[in-house]
Amino acid sequence: MTRxxxxxxxxxxxxxxxxxxxxxxxGIDAQLVEASPxxxxxxxxxxxxxxxxxxxxxxxxxxxxxxxxxxxxxxxKELLQxxxxxxxxxxxxxxxxxxxxxxxxFFMSSLIDGSAKWALVRDILWKSIPPDGDESVAAFVRRKxxxxxxxxxxxxxxxxxxxxxxxxxxxxxxxxxxxEAEKAEGSVVRGMLRLAKSKxxxxxxxxxxxFREGNxxxxxxxxxxxxxxxxTESSVTxxxxxxxxxxxxxxxxxxxxxxxxxxxxILATPTDVTGALLSRLDASFETLFNSIEYAAVAxxxxxxxxxxxxxxxxxxxxxxxxxxGLRVLGSVWNSSLFPGRAPEGHALLTSFVGGATDSAxxxxxxxxxxxxxxxxxxxxxxxxxxxxFSSVTVWPRALPQYNLGYGGRxxxxxxxxxxxxxxxxxxxxxxxxxxGSCVDQASAVAEEVRERRQ
Ligand SMILES: Cc1cc2nc3c(=O)[nH]c(=O)nc-3n(C[C@H](O)[C@H](O)[C@H](O)COP(=O)(O)OP(=O)(O)OC[C@H]3O[C@@H](n4cnc5c(N)ncnc54)[C@H](O)[C@@H]3O)c2cc1C
Numbered sequence: 185m186t187r188x189x190x191x192x193x194x195x196x197x198x199x200x201x202x203x204x205x206x207x208x209x210x211g212i213d214a215q216l217v218e219a220s221p222x223x224x225x226x227x228x229x230x231x232x233x234x235x236x237x238x239x240x241x242x243x244x245x246x247x248x249x250x251x252x253x254x255x256x257x258x259x260x261k262e263l264l265q266x267x268x269x270x271x272x273x274x275x276x277x278x279x280x281x282x283x284x285x286x287x288x289x290f291f292m293s294s295l296i297d298g299s300a301k302w303a304l305v306r307d308i309l310w311k312s313i314p315p316d317g318d319e320s321v322a323a324f325v326r327r328k329x330x331x332x333x334x335x336x337x338x339x340x341x342x343x344x345x346x347x348x349x350x351x352x353x354x355x356x357x358x359x360x361x362x363x364e365a366e367k368a369e370g371s372v373v374r375g376m377l378r379l380a381k382s383k384x385x386x387x388x389x390x391x392x393x394x395f396r397e398g399n400x401x402x403x404x405x406x407x408x409x410x411x412x413x414x415x416t417e418s419s420v421t422x423x424x425x426x427x428x429x430x431x432x433x434x435x436x437x438x439x440x441x442x443x444x445x446x447x448x449x450i451l452a453t454p455t456d457v458t459g460a461l462l463s464r465l466d467a468s469f470e471t472l473f474n475s476i477e478y479a480a481v482a483x484x485x486x487x488x489x490x491x492x493x494x495x496x497x498x499x500x501x502x503x504x505x506x507x508x509g510l511r512v513l514g515s516v517w518n519s520s521l522f523p524g525r526a527p528e529g530h531a532l533l534t535s536f537v538g539g540a541t542d543s544a545x546x547x548x549x550x551x552x553x554x555x556x557x558x559x560x561x562x563x564x565x566x567x568x569x570x571x572x573f574s575s576v577t578v579w580p581r582a583l584p585q586y587n588l589g590y591g592g593r594x595x596x597x598x599x600x601x602x603x604x605x606x607x608x609x610x611x612x613x614x615x616x617x618x619x620g621s622c623v624d625q626a627s628a629v630a631e632e633v634r635e636r637r638q
Contacts, residue, residue, distance in 0.1 A: 185443075189215045191633060192433060192446035194420045194461075197225025198619055199610040199626040200452030201406040201414075202253070206630030208413060212448075212637065216410060217435060219419035223407045226579060227619070229398025234527035236398055237485050239577040242516050242534055243392040244399065247620035249627060257405040259395065266392040266500065266521040273502035274340055275510070275564060280495075280502050283337065296337070300330040304373070311370030314363070318588045321358060322350040328372065340503035343513045346617065347479040347539030347583050357590035392500075394522055399619075423449070423461050429606060448633050452610040452626065454478075454581060465604055472597050476590075476613055480546035481582035484557045485518070485534040487526055487573030494566025497531055502564070511537050511545050512560045530572070535561060538578075540585055550576035584613035608633060 193204040196218030207214035222228075226240035243266060244250065254260045273280035276295065284293040291301055307328060319327075321342055325334040334350065342350045346358060356363040365375020395401035407414055415437060422434035431449040435442040451458045459473025490497075501516040515535040519526040526532040535557045538546040548556065554574045561567065594614065601607055608629050615625040 186432070186445050187442070188430075188445045189213065190446070190637075191215070191448040191450065192217065192431075192444060193450045193452055193610075194433075195219075195225070195452035195454075195457075195611070196223035196407075196414060196416070197452060197611075197622075198227055198403070199612065199622045200225075200450070201403065201410070202623050202626040203450050203452055203610050203630050204410055204413065205406050206627050207450075207633060208410065210630065210634045212634060214413065214448075214450075215444075216414045217418040217420060217437070218414065218416045221417050223414060223416060224400055224403035226582070227399050227403050228577075229400035230575075231398075232575065233487075233573055235485070235487050235530075235532050235573055235575075236518075236525045237532075237575050238394075238399055238518070238534070239483060239575070240579065241399055241619060242518065243394045243521070244619040246391055246393045247624065250620050250623050253623060254402070257402075257409060259401055259405045262395040262397070262401050264394050264396055264522045266394075268391050270521065271499040273499060274336060275502055275504045275508050276336060278508075278563065280564060283503075297330070297332055300333040303329040303333075307371050308373045312366070313370060314366050318354045318356055318591065320351055320588055321353045321355050324355045324362075324366075325350070328366075335505050335507050340505050340514065343506075343536075343539050343541070344503055346585060347481045347513065347536065348585050348587075349540040352540065352585070352587045354586055354588045354590050357586040357594075392521070396524065420453075420461060422464060424464050425604065431606065446606075448606050448608065448637065450608040450610055450629060450633065454611065455584065455613050456581070458609065458611070462607075465607075466600060468600060469597075472593060472600065475593055477540075477585040477587060478581035479540040479583050479585055480538045480543055480578070480580045481513075482537040482546045482548070482553050483534060483577045483579070484537060484553050485532060485573075485575040486554065486557060486561075486571040488531050488533070488567060488571055489569065490529055490531050492567060492569040493531055494568065495564075497533075497565070501533075506541060510560045511542055512557055513537065513539050513542075515561055532573075533561065533565075538582075546578050546580060550578075553578075583617050606636075 191207050191212050191214040193200045193216045204214045204216035228239040230237045272283040274283050281295050284290040325338045339350050342348050365372050369375035418437035421436050424432045426432050430445050430447050433444045435444050455473040455476045459470040462469035497517045497520045503514040504510050513536045518532040553576050610626045610629045612622050615621045
């Protein structure tokens with residue numbers, strides 16, 4: 185027998201959870217199906233041997249919508265904020281150098297030579313005209329500033345957000361605010377200032393957040409709110425369209441085959457799954473979705489006795505320019521940022537290996553990854569002994585790459601999707617990979633579904 189639901193959300197990562205939550209808040213009886221036994225997707229907090237590990241994202245930016253969501257779910261008191269002034273470092277010539285976090289610090293910093301500083305002055309005083317076509321982040325930084333700035337600061341930050349390759353990432357798609365600023369004013373600085381002024385509400389310094397018991401608190405609160413409307417161990421295996429315009433969905437739930445029909449269908453699955461599921465509606469979906477590349481990332485958390493680490497670990501962590509020749513992309517000092525991440529007298533450091541510029545790294549065995557990370561970070565942090573704890577998680581499709589031509593690809597997907605009224609898409613490949621961007625995008629989709637149903 186076929187069960188009918190007004191709205192079915194597929195995929196219980198943060199995008200699907202927020203979308204289902206927002207739909208139900210709007211009075212729509214939405215159901216959410218998640219293939220795995222636990223919701224949350226890549227957000228996964230685990231406690232092992234007294235260490236609180238984040239197997240995926242380590243923390244998130246406190247966007248207004250995310251903070252509001254925490255209030256609604258009653259978990260605001262659980263939020264922890266990283267020390268806003270914690271220094272961030274970049275590894276240059278084997279030494280950690282402080283990243284300048286303000287314009288005066290940028291001009292005073294010895295990290296960047298005079299030509300990049302002069303280029304910034306030029307950006308403020310003059311106008312430049314961006315090229316008509318899509319421009320890579322690397323080409324943009326070289327055109328406007330300098331190759332050194334790209335290598336030492338921009339490249340490492342790009343790998344911190346996208347695990348991406350700045351030579352291939354599209355400025356327009358990956359950093360739309362910077363692109364818009366440059367386009368509107370012919371100056372990144374003036375454009376960004378104009379944007380900041382146009383924003384309503386009090387200006388908040390961006391801070392990184394997590395919860396006392398890890399990022400998964402948000403997932404658990406959303407799941408609790410959804411209650412029986414969330415079905416785990418339930419995988420969608422096929423989608424077709426019925427004569428009345430609704431969708432027929434094949435579901436495998438706890439090993440049983442089931443048929444569901446839905447008037448509104450929201451796919452919040454990774455792009456390979458989404459393309460395959462929609463291929464019965466139109467084969468072009470699969471080709472288009474398959475053209476979205478992902479970077480693989482290995483997340484390696486190591487625990488050390490504090491007395492075995494020579495560095496003070498006072499700060500956020502460090503990023504590694506590709507020119508340094510290491511395979512570690514960066515390291516977050518979890519136990520310096522948030523309490524309760526490591527047992528007394530211990531430090532927890534999480535490093536990332538792989539990304540778009542080193543896809544082979546994620547194919548290494550867990551012990552090889554532990555050895556590699558320990559070998560590469562030990563001289564930087566004056567570590568004197570082997571780690572007392574380790575955890576490795578490899579994400580073969582960690583982060584979608586907003587590479588050159590991405591805007592066109594998304595536009596074609598949207599044109600095709602529009603041929604199937606009632607079909608919607610949510611996920612980290614649409615408006616940015618950050619958790620806050622997923623929340624914004626999923627909430628916007630829920631609003632569109634609500635408007636269409638009125
Ligand atoms: C290693 C790593 C580090 C990161 N670091 C940060 C960070 O520091 N800060 C930050 O803001 N963001 C970070 N991110 C990005 C952010 O965590 C993700 O972009 C976001 O959580 C993705 O959520 P999602 O719901 O779109 O997708 P996913 O989390 O991938 O969820 C998709 C869900 O769909 C389910 N699914 C798949 N197929 C089916 C099917 N057929 N039927 C039903 N369900 C299905 C999957 O099981 C999964 O639960 C990081 C990501 C990774 C991987």
